[in-house]
Amino acid sequence: MIEVSVKKVENNFVIRWQLLRIEIPSSDILDVRLDDTYGGEDQDAIRIGLPYGTTDRVFINTAKQNYLVFTSNPSAIISKLSA
Template structure:
């Protein structure tokens, strides 16, 4: 299984999963947290990754959009997003 990856380049975060590439300006991020629901609370959110029983959900709320990242390594993603 391919894991969701997050990398900071200059003042942007680049999220990659399979062929998807999302670039989020760091100053657009309003809130980062975890979501304990199966599919995420936000109905209009962009979901990245595969939701299954053992994955955690990292929620990135920006000024315009909400992203839910399905990952088995939430602490690494949270650390990168907090930098």
């Protein structure tokens, strides 16, 4: 399985998964938390990663768009985005 990667580049966070590359300015991030629902609370959120029963979901609330990241390593993603 290909895991979602998150990197900080200057003042932006770059989220990559397969051919997808999303850049989010760190100043736009309002909240980062685990989402306990299976499909995500926000139906309009951009989904990143493979949704299956054993993955955790990280919800990223930004000023412009919300994202739902399906991952097997949520603590690493939350700590990178919260730094």
